Amino acid sequence: MVLPGVIYWKRRVAVAFRKSSSQRRGKLLTQIRKDSIKSETIEESDHSNRPREVGDKLVNSTVEPLDRVVSIDKLVQVLGSYVVNQKVPEKQNPAENEHVESPDFVIGIRKGLDEVLHQQGGHSIFEVPSSLQKLEPDAFIPHVVSIGPYHRNEKRLQGMEKHKWRVLGHVLRRTKYPIEFYRDAILPLEMDTRNCYDKLFKKFRSSEFVEMMLLDACFILELLNVAANGIKHCGYKLDDPLFTTRGISPFIQRDLLMLENQLPLFVLNRLFPLTWGQSIMDMDVSVDQLALKFFDSVLPGISKNLPKFKRNERPRLHLLDIVRQALRPPSRWVPSEYKQPFQTAMHSVTSLRGTSVVFKKKYSTKFTDIEFSKGVLYIPPLVIHDSTKSIFLNLMVFEQYYPRCSNDVTSYVSFMDGLINSAKDVEYLYDKGIIDHGLGSNEDVANLFNNLRKDIVFDTNDSYLAKVT
Helix, strand or coil, rough: CCCHHHHHHHHHHHHHCCCCCCHHHHHHHHHHHHHHHCCCCHHHHHCCCCCCCCHCCCCCCCCCCCCCCHHHHHHHHHHHHHHHCCCCCCCCCCCHHHCCHHHHHHHHCCCCCCCCHHHHHCEEEECCCCHHHHCCHHHHHCCCCCCCCCCCCCCCHHHHHHHHHHHHHHHHHHCCHHHHHHHHHHHHHHHHEEEEEECCCCCCHHHHHHHHHHHHHHHHHHHHHHHHHCCCCCCCCCCCCCCCCCCHHHHHHHHHHHHCCCCCHHHHHHHHHHHHHHHHHHCCCCHHHHHHHHHHCCCCCHHHCCCCCCCCCCCCCCHHHHHHHHHCCCCCCCCCHCCCHHHHHHHHHHHHHHHCCEEEECCCCCCCCCCCCCCCEEECCCCCCCCHHHHHHHHHHHHHHCCCCCCHHHHHHHHHHHHHHHHHHHHHHHHHHEECCCCHHHHHHHHHHHHHHCCCCCCCCCCCCCCCC
């Protein structure tokens, strides 16, 4: 069934393009613009690809009203793909359709093909398996803020959505750019962004998906901005609830390091200089640097670990990947003869203390930077807190599902799992300054490491720590 509104637009636009007179064309566009403001026919159609004005939701914004004049090129870009090419079906004899397959059958086939083709894409943001989510729901399901499409529109997270709109309004007032400026900047990235997720989100129309990209990206960039430059410098009140509410920051940090709660880094990079305005031009800073500084309180020392890009190295993908790259140990060549399953050879701290092995704290900002030399096992310090389990699990799942990254974090966790079998092992490492924690007891720390690898597939032959064991 073709909606009357579609036929109406088709005829109006078709007539316009047949006219050679630019004057008549301009008059018709003016009339179309007026009609589009009054009519909601196209907006209510599920098939429309016309982007919805993101700025309509800005309440009490001081941004000046935007010019609504639409050019010919803009009209073709926004409406042409659907309206101009839309064909009005001719009336058919019912007898001619007696052998046509059921619409449900056709829809089912198309849906299946779409899903198969989508799964062949180079995804980097994955849905966590339900088996893992059931075991550790707090580790994978965001608590206060939704980023990206996986948890968008969940009622329990709507409180933070109001802050997102408020932050966007603040950015518009500070930079004095109209909302269309930002929308047009990320609109070409929509399909690439969709392809980053391993799940199809057809329920989100183009307008809603782009709106989500803009809201979430500006929200993240403002969090990084405030963390780097302070509330006052960014133009927020000193008592702003988003940045000053006691105890909310650790939850936001943890949510932003969940695999399902990621936004592609190329979206942040596109908007980064636009949301910061002129101040960014005077600074040698990147989203990667700001992100590591933002997460430094939950991963102490990580802000000093910004990895340098190497030739032929893949770009970083999102916030979680930035953190993972910063935690990677220094590259060390491991001869093939040393590559053996270390899980069977690894003994606990208590067992190793009875041998000639000595444990020493290594002064490194990367807790993965473990070395064994001349009977001494050098282990960097690790700070364990309430978010540690969630951070480790999301990093490990990402390493398991993304084919183009190493398994360094998983290797580290497996190594520590072998060392720690009891509260006594934790106590010894604590005394040596290797482990510091704020959990209830040493037993809780032991249980954390002993349970982290449940349902996580790991090839013990492929580890950067193979030589250590």
